[in-house]
Amino acid sequence: MSNADIEISDxxxxxxxxxxxxxxxxxxxxxxxxxxxxxxxxGPSGCGKSTLLNVIAGLQKASSGSVRIGDTAVTGPDPSIGMVFQEDSTLPWKTTEENVEFGMRMLGGFSRAERRRRTREMIEMVGLDGFEHVHPANLSGGMRQRVALARTLAQQPSVLLMDEPFAALDQQTRLLLGAEVRRIWNQTQQTVLFVTHDLSEAILMSQQVWVMSYRPGRIIDVIDIDLPDDRDASVVSTHEFNELQNRIWSTLQREAMRGFEAEKEAAA
Structure with missing residues (x-):
């Protein structure tokens, strides 16, 4: 699959x-x-955000409808689709360098020289220079997520899927890593789908935000983020940012309350 449109159909x-x-x-x-x-x-908890991402990744089958990347239907995992999960996925017995190289080893098709070159490039890109020979136990949570991101990027996917990758991190680290991901995206120009519960994070990082309804999950609002491309965390204090956040929150709050009532009724 080349870097192409993603078409989600029915x-x-x-x-x-x-x-x-x-x-x-x-x-x-x-x-x-x-x-x-x-x-x-x-979207509210349980609305199907991760399910949607898993279908696009080829990790879960759809009951009906399809996903296509360019002219190719997604029917299973594909090396052109990279995924970064919420859970810490580093291998504790491997160093940063070995973790980043591991994905390329599993995929195959990379010479040893190419693996080494790309490992060095990706470690530098995610800002882990100097930590090449450090094991995950001696890295912070944010640094371990950088390792996971570098491992995925090293495989050269055209589509990058991220399922709440910063959920376990503190707010300051989230902001810093969010800025890093956006900087990397500006360099790589991959197609990125990023699932998050954090509205500020979604607005800061994205060109567009989708809001999903409570189950069954549907896309009920699509918001174009008309903010400067070179934005940083200072944009959160602007009127434009607050307007976008209020629009998303008003829709999300309504769906979250609907979900709360439905779950309360089911438990009664």
């Missing part, structure tokens, strides 16, 4: 609970993501 995902109940996690999502776009997805 996508629905259902699963069956242990009690035999059919639950619709994602319903009739229809979106076109232009190549090299940075999009964040927000």
């Amino acid at each position: 996508l629905t995902v259902q699963f069956t609970t242990p009690k035999g109940q059919v639950v619709t996690a994602v319903q009739e999502v229809e979106q076109l993501i232009p190549a090299q776009k940075f999009i964040s997805i927000v």
Whole structure:
């Protein structure tokens, strides 16, 4: 797959609970993501954000509908699609350098010289120079996520999917890593889908934000982020930023309350 548009067509995902109940996690999502776009997805807990990302990654099958990247249908995992998860995915017995190189080893197709070159480049790109021979236990949470990002980038995916990768980090570290991811995206021009619960993070990082409804998850609002490309954390104090945040929050609050009421009713 080359760096191409992502087309999500009439996508629905259902699963069956242990009690035999059919639950619709994602319903009739229809979106076109232009190549090299940075999009964040927000929504209440349990709305299907991660499910949608997993289908795009080829890690989960859709019940109906399809995902295409360029002219190719997504039918399973593909090296052109990279994913960074919320959980710490570094291998504790490997150094930073070995962790970053590991993904390329598993994929195959990279010579030893190419693996070494790309490992050095990616470690430098994510700002881990000097930590090449350090094991994860001696790195902070933010640094371990940088290792995971470098490992994924080293595989040269055209599409980068990120499922709440900063959720376990403090706010200051989130802001710093968010700025780093946006800087890297400006360099690589990959197509990025970023799932987050943090509205400020979504607005700061993205060109567009999608808001998902409570289950079954649908895209109920699409907001273009008309802020300067070279924005930094100082933009959060501007009127334009606050207007965007208020628009997203008003929709999200309504859906979160709907979810709260539905879960309270189900538990009664």
